[in-house]
Amino acid sequence: MSAGGGLNRRTLLRGATGLAVAGGLAGVADLARAAATDRSNTTGQLRIGYLPITDASPLLIAHDAGLYDPAVVSQAKPVLFRSWASLAEAFVSRQVDVVHLLMPMAVQLRYSVGSSARILGWNHTNGSALTVAPHVTELGQLAGEQVAIPFWWSIHNIAIQQLFRANGLRPVIRQSASRSAGTVELIVMSPSDMVPALAAGSIAAFTVADPFNAAAEARKIGRIHRFVGDVWRDHACCALLVHADLIDRAPAGxxxxxxxxxxAQLRIDGGRQATAGELSAGKYLPQPLPAITKALTYPADKYDLRHPGWQPQRLGFQPFPFPSFTQALVEAMHDTVVDGDTGFLDRVDAAAVHGELVDDRFVRQSITRHGGPAAFGLPETLTRTEEVDPT
Structure with a gap:
């Protein structure tokens, strides 16, 4: 693949630096050095990049089950990354061509970094939670503590801040949390580091995608306090991203x-136990099989759900990117505290973002080919009203 699409080396350098600052996960010099090196995929086949979380399941199961057209997608195993910053940098610099990426991060790539990224659809809905140390029995006990998030521009950070504010807590960054002041210090941490950090007592809680929440419960070092889907109904955490020039050059692909x-989404939904085994046996996810299985099959009756009718514990696999969510997400980003540049949001029209960032022509066609909206549990109109309740 060429490094075209309107991104030159200078843009990549600026983008990598922005990701390092906003993500807090990698050094600016390292990201800039990587972006300055031409690592473009030139095989002629698309390469898949992913984080080892159950949110990536559709991309991984499509590979495991041989669902990709070998003339279009590389048959090599998808490339595993350990942090969102490293995955985003690999995508921006064209090391990989197809990724599942945090929805707010996709907005950042488009409007802050200047990337040609385009969202084709949603990879999943729900699938994340706030996991707390065993001694934490109510949210107020997090005052004066550190809580880890996976990236500043993530639905996790947005939702957890909504949850904190609604319950009398104030998120802060780069300053120690105070119990008397009711503040909680947010820090960015690679998902793979969160469970050990909770076990060591260096953080009191974390919010992240599964199976890390399930893994903490399995090891009895933490418990799920609230599913993010119980705050924002059927939210999208990760979206399916490609570059705009791929769409222009190879729409059939x-x-x-x-x-x-x-x-793959339909295959997963029809056999979640089998999917867990495939993800584990195929070594796509390094977490123990019981944690992966639990993440795909949470029993609702084991948790105190505020909105049981939302089925917030259920990792969903519906692909349609609702415009209402994109707009509400961008509006929520304005109210979110991050350690990094937020000035780009002042130049963004929340109502226009969906049309500029999302290209849903292909997913609409695919939904029709796979049995229509009902096959994915979607409304026939492909419209919805956002439901958010952080109380």
């Missing part, structure tokens, strides 16, 4: 890619 991902 993009359609084939989208068809494969949707076929």
């Amino acid at each position: 993009v359609q084939t890619l989208t068809d494969s991902v949707l076929a």
Whole structure:
């Protein structure tokens, strides 16, 4: 793949630096050095990049089940990354061509970094939680503590701050939390480091995608206090991203890619236990099989759910990117505290973002090919009203 699409080396350098500052996960010099080195995929086949979380399941199962067209997508195993910053940098610098990426981060790439990223659809809904240390029995006990998030521009950071504010807590960054002042210090941490940090007592809680929440419960070093889906109904954490020039150059290939991902989503939903085994046996996810299985099959009756009708514990696999969510997400980003640049949001029209960032032509066609909206539990109108309740 070429490094075209309007991104030159200078843009990549600026983008990598922005990701390092906003993500807090890698050094600026390291990211800048990587972006300055041409690592573009030149194989002629699309390479998949992912984080080892259950949110990536459709991309991984599509590979495991041989659903990708070998003329379009590389048959090599998808490339595993340990942090969102490293995955985003690899995507921006064209080391990988197809990724599942945090929705707010995709907004950042488009409007702050200047990336040509385009969202084809959602990879999943729900699938994240706030996990607390065993001694924490109510949210107020997090005052004066550190809580880890996976990235500043993540639905986790947005939702956890909504939850904190609604319950009398104030999130702070780069300053020690105070119990008397009711503040909670947020820190960015790689998902793979969160469970050990909770076990060591260096943080009191973390919010992240599964199976890290399930893994903490399995090891009895933490418990799920609230599913993020119990705060924002059927929210999208990760979206399916490609570069705009791929869409322009090879629309048939993009359609084939989208068809494969949707076929994998249906396959997962029809056999979650089997999916857990495939993700584990295929060594796509390094977490223990029981944690992966639990993340895909949480029993509702084991948790105190504020909105049981939302099924917030259920990791969903519906692909349609609702415009209402994109707009509400961008509006929520304005109210979110981050350690990094937020000035780009002043130049963004929340109502226009969906049309500029999302290209849903391919997912609409794929939904039709795979049985229509009902096959994915979607409304026939493909519209919805956002439901958010952080109380």
